[in-house]
Amino acid sequence: MRWADDMAPTTIEFDDIADSRFGGKAAGLAELRRLGLAVPAGFVLAEASAHDACDAAADRFSQMVSAGATPVAVRSSAVGEDGDDQSFAGQYDTVLNVDSVDGFAAAVRKCAESADSPRASSYSGHAAATMNVVVQQMVDARAAGVVFTADPATARRDLMVIDAIAGLGEALVDGTASPDHIVLNSDGSPVVHEVGAVPVLSEEEVAEIRSGALIAAQHWGRPLDLEWAIDRSGKLWWLQARPLTTLPGDLNEMDSPVAGPTHVYTRCNIGEMMPGAFCPLTASVSGHAIDYAMQTTQVVARAQDRYEKPWLQVGYFYGHMFLNMTEGTALSSGILGNSLEQFSMSICGRVIDELEPKAPKPFGRKLVNTVRLTSHALSAGPAIRRLGNQIAGFQIPTSDDPRVVLDQLESGVTLYCDVTLTHVRSSSRAAVAANILESFLIKQATKNGRSEDEGRADAMRLMAGAADVESAMMLDELHSVVRNIAADAATAEQFLSAAPDDAVTALRDGDSPTGIMLRQFLLRHGHRGYRELCMRDPSWAEDSGGLGAMMQVMLGAVDEPADREPVRSAADAPRSRVVRLLARLAQGGARGREETKAKMALMAHALKRGYHHLGEVLVRSGRLPDADLVFFLDRSELAQLLGEDDTIALVQRARQRREALAFQDSLEFDDVSVGRPTPVVTAPPSAFDGDQIVGRPASRGVVEGVVRVAKSIQDARDVQRGEILVAPVTDVGWTPYFTVIAALVTDIGSSVSHGAVVAREYGLPCVVNTLVGTRVLATGDRVRVDGDRGVVTRLPQ
Secondary structure, three states, rough: OOOOOOOEEEEHHHOOOOOOOOOOHHHHHHHHHHHOOOOOOOEEEEEEEEOHHHHHHHHHHHHHHHOOOEEEEEEEOOOOOOOOOOOOOOOHHHHHHEOOOHHHHHHHHHHHHHHHHHHHHHOOOOOOOOOOOEEEEEEEEEEEEEEEEEOOOOOHHHHHHEEEEEEEHHHHOOOOOOOOOEOOOOOEEEEEEOOOOOOOOOOOHHHHHHHHHHHHHHHOOOOEEEEEEEOOOOOEEEEEEEOOOOOOOOOOOOOOOOOOOOEEEEOOHHHHHOOOOOOHHHHHHHHHHHHHHHHHHHHHHHOOOOOOOHHHHHHHHOOEEEEHHHHHHHHHHHHOOOOOOHHHHHHHOOOOOOOOOOOOOOOHHHHHHHHHHHHHHHHOOHHHHHHHHHHHOOOOOOOOOHHHHHHHHHHHHHHHHHHHHHHHHHHHHHHHHHHHHHHHHHHHHOOOOOHHHHHHHHHHHHOOOOOOHHHHHHHHHHHHHHHHHHHHHHHHHHHHHHHHHHHHHHHHHHOOOOHHHHHHHHHHHOOOOOOOOOOOOOOOOOOOHHHHHHHHHHHOOOOOHOOOOOOOOOOHHHHHHEEEEHHHHHHHHHHHHHHHHHHHHHHHHHHHHHHHHHHHHHHHHOOOOOOOHHHOOHHHHHHHHOOOOOOOOHHHHHHHHHHHHHEEEEEOOEEEOOOOOOOOOOOOOOOOOOOOOEEEEEEEEEEEEEEEOOOHHHOOHHHHOOOOOOOOOOOOHHHHHHHHOOEEOOOOOOOOOOHHHHHHHHHOEOOOOEHHHHHHHOOOOEEEEEOOOOOEEOOOO
């Protein structure tokens, strides 16, 4: 221990603390007192590492003894602890139940010496911090726990998480007890309520904790992690307040305005085209184009007077795209042959009871609107034929001047809006023919004693028989490449044994006939891919790994029955001239829709290449630290980035949004939502079911690896890099192993256990409270740890 003679120890009252110079814990307690929240009596001993620190605090401690304010807790409040960047959870020592002068001196020395401990140095990566200590009367706790004003596992700021145990809270923090776990919505209603046979907290106590936590979070202006205790008389005390250091940016920062509190939003339909969460630039480009096309269609049909600012037909919430069904009902009420029920079925596959129909228009207006919309759809042919030349006319930017590049991209977005509108017109044309065919076959079916569903199934089979459909041809071409690989056993073995990206690269760059076929496939279809309208995600041409993985799966299945041609059933053969005519029209519509969808993806591919180039230009000009951040700014912010103003804050927000995207992508939603869509919250039970162990998610991420069961800290010495550590519980002594392991699983614990807190800071997937992890898993088992859902799955060896 280093004693510094030049240090000047002194005692500071909470009311005299105005900043964080005495550590985050002291500053937090002082601020809680100023807010009028109950904080146990105490003081701060500054410069506790000085040799005469205990002498300086002796009189103040004696005053507490005289006032009956003992026993006390002696807790670290080092500079930097409980700060904005790191929590230092459990890295320094705390001593409880101190009630004598000698015990007080020993407790101060122990806390001061922990500033030099190897675990604290390993955690922070810096030299020992200046150590102050908080001396505070202990609460004779009936219940204790923590409250997070945002969910640390999902990063949702609209949720509040309360963990509570009976008695002192130390068993909660060290992970040796499983708490009652309550998750509250923004209105205070519980969405998760995992409690024991006798709940630790009453409803009134939950409400009081929530109220105090909201006061503190609103004052700090950011999410907090607060410790509390309830004494034997039922009084609520606040023991600590610190920022939640592991949260990414606000998941809702880029949300579009809600069109109306009763508007119905859905992930149906658009979720197939735009699956998962998307970066802000994708929303600002592809989301804008879809919204523009749908609004323009509404204007044509006189369902709305004029094009409004974006985010009327489409919504962007939590990084996900939604359709505004309420705005779409204007078409149902304003054209002939449509209804709210049909509209619901076409989008969601069921009638949406939450939708309220708009007042029907007079017959004459409906007739005119129907003619306008039908003409708009059926006259799409010339626009479809122009698409190829229009897209080819767009020059992907190559300039090194970011303003020139951005201007070219803005013109490209305008073209993208027109391409998307043509696709919507093409889709409408296809829908007209498909609806007529379906209606006709349903009537035929019911006339012949069959059900409507059977008639609808007949229509689906006929429409699926279209030839020369873009997506089908694309798949056939890829199958041809895979079959050529399979025809040569040596080539097939080499392709399957290589890493997916290496397999594709070697084949594409070679001179074999199959390599030539692959190059031709990529020339025609390289702009396609998963989430192809995303400006950030690569297309097949740039994603050798993704394409290779898919081709390896196809190669492994090439001789399986699933790869055979389908057997046509009797229902596939049209039985009348009318049905054959309607089927040809519907199939032609399907071909047109697929063709324009491919063109839409081609234009998106050109834009994403342009935005990738813009990111590189912005890095070279010093405006961005890395090119990928360009995708986490919207189009208006990109223009701001080229201005003369300071852009440091804008770049920082882009970084936080990038961190948030993975959290957003793990969210799930009901198929329809009224008002602002809210993610679904599920609480799986803690149980072992076959090859799945279900616990509680504590740190997000999904990883597969080999298990290392360590029932003691000694066992942990055998852990190898990349293994998944499975332990009964982890305390701060295990922290050094967190730099080696790939994930953490514990039998007991909570989201505030040391292991969970540090795992989040190290970015390790973590599942706690599995109850049986160390008993049902063995070293050498292979598992998948899903920290998003709190599930550990044993995999085949």
